[in-house]
Amino acid sequence: MTQWKNLDTLASFGELAKVQKVNLVEAMSGQNGADRVKKYSVPMAEGLTYNYAAKQVDDQVIDALEKLAAEAELSDKFAELYNGAVINTGENRLVLHHLTRGQLGDTVTADGVDKRAFYVEQQQRIADFANKVHSGEITNAAGEKFTTVVQIGIGGSDLGPRAMYLALENWAKKNNTFKMEAKFISNVDPDDAAAVLASVDVAHSIFVLVSKSGTTLETLTNESFVKDALAKAGLDASRHMIAVTSETSPLAKSDDYLAAFFMDDYIGGRYSSTSAVGGAVLSLAFGPEVFAAFLDGAAAEDKLSANANVRENPAMLDALIGVYERNILGYPATAVLPYSQALSRFPAHLQQADMESNGKSVNRFGEPVDYVTGPVLFGEPGTNGQHSFYQLLHQGTDIVPLQFIGFKNSQIGTDVVIQDSTSQQKLCANVAAQIVAFACGKADDNRNKNFEGGRPSSIIIGDQLNPQALGALLAHFENKIMFQGFLWNVNSFDQEGVQLGKVLAKRVLAHETDGALKEFSDLLNI
Structure with missing residues (x-):
């Protein structure tokens, strides 16, 4: 049986904190950057690729993350989950959404x-x-x-x-x-x-x-x-x-x-x-x-997530890097930025999936944790977001790690050439430019126009957004959230935080209120 331990009790987490930090501006500039783009890339299912060249990691960091994954028994815990263990301890339930799209392990019998x-x-x-x-x-x-x-x-x-x-x-x-x-x-x-x-x-x-x-x-x-x-x-x-x-x-x-x-x-x-x-x-x-x-694509990505080799497991690697950014580098949020209008509501879905799962301040045993857990997650499709909140992402006081998603081809296949390039080429040019701009920045004597850079990102790249690719994309993020919950030792599969407001709302509707609750009810003419 696996051992469920708090992140800060793992020896490998202490070792990770001692690994020299990566200067992302230097790492991504010139030939160094070109070499990283080729090197730091992992195949996903259905022709997708997870590229983490612009993340604030190198071989030493990844080596330390591998040790963390091993000590935290991430692969073993995933195996326990898909083989029918009671992983949702808060509600004493199995966690079986992987079974809706395929059989990863043993036959799972519940309720006969x-x-x-x-x-x-x-x-x-x-x-x-x-x-x-x-x-x-x-x-x-x-x-x-x-x-x-x-x-x-x-x-x-x-x-x-x-x-x-x-x-x-x-x-x-x-x-x-x-x-x-x-x-x-x-x-x-x-x-x-x-x-x-x-x-x-x-x-x-x-x-x-x-x-x-x-x-x-x-x-x-x-x-x-x-x-x-x-x-x-x-x-x-x-x-x-x-x-x-x-x-x-x-x-x-x-x-x-x-x-x-x-x-x-x-x-x-x-x-x-x-x-x-x-x-x-x-x-x-x-x-x-x-x-x-769609289910086939999700099942194919689930199989990759069962791989114990961190460097060949994109969801686990993505999760580990995210925990490194959150708990070692101290970054408070994550932005999901799909350069695909079809994914316009995908960030909203991931916002619930991630923040409802890992927005916890106690561990699986109900004990307070002494470290931060799930980040704030937000996002919009590109290039709309560029004209909205990218100002803060580029020059704000907080560094926010970014997760781009891009496709080489549009879904409809219809396009026009304007100023020597198609709309799809312009879209892809923007995401490529943003990755480098965030990582490398731009020096300028005018401080208002100076970009410090050093702002990490990853990108998932595919040929076209189709049902199989969408399934793989969904499973990648679901499994990333799962692995991060394992690392933080929280129960990612209950959501007690949504219950209190519901209970109080019922009291309001029953006119069983006092104090501030009654005053706000009166203000709203309930």
């Missing part, structure tokens, strides 16, 4: 069920349902085809599936796999549901209600909003709604839904895009084959 078989069964049920919707076998009450799918969920039931849908929408249209437009309702703010409903033809819309427990307040409120709109249109809501829920929830066998597809307690919301939570909406939108390809 082969869990891989269970997830495959749900995927097949969703595929059959989606095919019947697309063929017109399942229709609205008037016998007409559904043209739009609307997901109702919040948190992981919204952010991940929404980000994945937007990532593949243009690709699917270009490759003739686009079946139905997808919309998403998440915020309990009535303006959200009203705006979505005003933008669709409800008579030809199928709604996917996602709630594991079947009791999520925001989701059920929005479901009522939708049912009211359907009733006002003279439509039978039960002919327009499906549920994604647990087998034990009140939604599972309700006549209010055309069908119910199941998830379980072993899949955290922020890790649920490869489960029925993402499977239903993505299969309806693009077809089951596209969702299956």
Whole structure:
């Protein structure tokens, strides 16, 4: 069995702190920089590459990180996870999102069920349902085809599936796999549901209600909003709604839904895009084959993450470098910067995945830790971000490590030549320029125009953003978060920090308030 120890008790962590720091400006300037770009690169699945040349590391740092990975037993802990150990100790649960896309190790049985078989069964049920919707076998009450799918969920039931849908929408249209437009309702703010409903033809819309427990307040409120709109249109809501829920929830066998597809307690919301939570909406939108390809890409990256060799394991290496930046170099945040408009909501998804997982100040045993854990994570697609917050990234007082994502080719393949280069070439030129500008800076006697440089970044490069590449990209970051949680000795798979506000909100709605809570409630006319 592995040993779960705090980061600062590991001998290799103390050794890492003593390794000489890298002068990134010198390391990335001239021929040194050219050599590093060729050297510090690791293949990922589906033709992606993780390049960390512009990170503040060298061979000595990587050697020390290898020792840290070995002492922290990162590979062994991952193996325990995918073989069915109770890794989510806070809720006494297995952690099985990897099983939704492949079998990495032993057969995992829980609740008397082969869990891989269970997830495959749900995927097949969703595929059959989606095919019947697309063929017109399942229709609205008037016998007409559904043209739009609307997901109702919040948190992981919204952010991940929404980000994945937007990532593949243009690709699917270009490759003739686009079946139905997808919309998403998440915020309990009535303006959200009203705006979505005003933008669709409800008579030809199928709604996917996602709630594991079947009791999520925001989701059920929005479901009522939708049912009211359907009733006002003279439509039978039960002919327009499906549920994604647990087998034990009140939604599972309700006549209010055309069908119910199941998830379980072993899949955290922020890790649920490869489960029925993402499977239903993505299969309806693009077809089951596209969702299956997405799963294949994730499974392929998971296999790489199981490699004990740090230098051949991009997610583990990325995680180790991130912990080095956070706990040794003292950097407080990370920016995810995809130079792909299709990934416009990918940083928002990773924000939840990372900050909800590793935003913890106690270890797995409930004991306070004496070191910093998860960073603040934010991001926007390039080149928009360049005209927004890059000023702080280049010349601000805090150094923020950067994770770029770029693709050699666009999804649509249509482009124009303007001033001797295409739009895609201009996009790629910008990301290449930013990496070097952040690392090397530019000296200027005018201090306002001086760039100190020394600002580290990595980049994941691919040929084109397609379903397989998207799956690999998602799995890379999921596994990076997992490995960092192992290193910090926190439970990355519960989220108690989201509960207190919910409890107090219920008190407000029940008018059981006093003190500041009552005064703020009065200010808001509740």
